Amino acid sequence: MSQDDRTDWQLRQANEALQAKLAKCKRELCTVRQDLEDFSYAVSHDLREPLRMVCSYLELIEKRYAHALNEEGQEFLEYATEGAERLQAMLDGLLEYSRVTTRGQRLQAVDAGTVFRRAAASLERVIRETGAVITCDPLPTVHADPDQLGTVFRNLLENSLIFRGSVSPQIHISAQQEGAEWVFTIVDNGLGIDPRFHDRVFVVFQRVHGREYGGVGMGLAICKRIIERHGGRIWIDSQAGRGAKFFFTLPAPGAETP
Amino acid sequence: MKGWEMARPLRILLIEDNPADVRLTKEAFRESGCLTDLAVVEDGVEAMAFLRREGRYASAPRPDLILLDLNLPKKDGREVLAEIKSDNTLARTPVVVLTSSRADRDICRAYELGANCYVTKPIDLEQFLQVVKAVQDFWLAVVELPGE
Numbered sequence: 001m002s003q004d005d006r007t008d009w010q011l012r013q014a015n016e017a018l019q020a021k022l023a024k025c026k027r028e029l030c031t032v033r034q035d036l037e038d039f040s041y042a043v044s045h046d047l048r049e050p051l052r053m054v055c056s057y058l059e060l061i062e063k064r065y066a067h068a069l070n071e072e073g074q075e076f077l078e079y080a081t082e083g084a085e086r087l088q089a090m091l092d093g094l095l096e097y098s099r100v101t102t103r104g105q106r107l108q109a110v111d112a113g114t115v116f117r118r119a120a121a122s123l124e125r126v127i128r129e130t131g132a133v134i135t136c137d138p139l140p141t142v143h144a145d146p147d148q149l150g151t152v153f154r155n156l157l158e159n160s161l162i163f164r165g166s167v168s169p170q171i172h173i174s175a176q177q178e179g180a181e182w183v184f185t186i187v188d189n190g191l192g193i194d195p196r197f198h199d200r201v202f203v204v205f206q207r208v209h210g211r212e213y214g215g216v217g218m219g220l221a222i223c224k225r226i227i228e229r230h231g232g233r234i235w236i237d238s239q240a241g242r243g244a245k246f247f248f249t250l251p252a253p254g255a256e257t258p
Numbered sequence: 259m260k261g262w263e264m265a266r267p268l269r270i271l272l273i274e275d276n277p278a279d280v281r282l283t284k285e286a287f288r289e290s291g292c293l294t295d296l297a298v299v300e301d302g303v304e305a306m307a308f309l310r311r312e313g314r315y316a317s318a319p320r321p322d323l324i325l326l327d328l329n330l331p332k333k334d335g336r337e338v339l340a341e342i343k344s345d346n347t348l349a350r351t352p353v354v355v356l357t358s359s360r361a362d363r364d365i366c367r368a369y370e371l372g373a374n375c376y377v378t379k380p381i382d383l384e385q386f387l388q389v390v391k392a393v394q395d396f397w398l399a400v401v402e403l404p405g406e
Contacts, residue, residue, distance in 0.1 A: 048358055048381065051381065052379060053276070053279070055381050056282055056381075056382075059382070
């Protein structure tokens, strides 16, 4: 065997080993996806069933027997109902979170401006009620799942509207190209978040502000999962009491990551 | 003939294994204020025996409408649905799948097997009452049912 032949043979061996490893990784990925799909099914169906019984019978008790309960009894019933409703909202959030990867559409060229305007329109009522002013620079075309990009815009807008300060919310969105990606920025004049908590806001079920603001702490976690599915990053720049700036990146069309 | 034109209450067979759910469905029919004749069986094997009038169900009446839960012990709701729809005498009885699953695969499979409609049970009681009332109104007053 000549030197060239030997090198050629070694190269082919290495290539085959690599192919085998790749096939193994693909199989493992398939298993993980299937597990996640089974998990989301369990969340959507199996856990919901007993919860439905709890919620329904609590309502039935309230409907038929609330008048027979004293003030304390009614208070207990209220706490039980609140807990059940909260669990229901958490299950919904968890399901949405797990579906980011299992139910995502193909990434495609999407006009971010159109998606943003649609997301803002879906919050029309709360925008009117809070007197919010939302402004928007021209936004680019990006490589994204249109529905999921809409969810990111909607969740970030909702976040700014919910955690508003004592003045009417002002929210501005812009985007700048940096190399092969676009960096989106959403700035608000709301409550802001102390830098100590910046990592926590993107974690499932973590809330920084009190219960009076509602929500179960899933909105930003879902944003993070969506952006990461697109090969991007999301982060925050904020000080308590001085508004918040959320940033996220998305690949520009033609520069998509695999 | 429409359900309300019958000289007797609409006969409904509820196939559901969870007693809490059975009770809730009964309460929903009660709240809707409409007279129905509701029979209940708790698993798929009992359901087929009832429908085929076997054993202790020899004199069971033929239902006008079947409400079927999907997850049942012994014989699954999907199997029950497949057996009903492939049986010449049973196939014409409308089957309403009434389940808490909103999974696409359950919905698609149920329609493939010949379900007449697929209804998910809402978590909220008021909504559940409305759903049961809507199902009842639709099958009683809107659709034409096969005669006996």
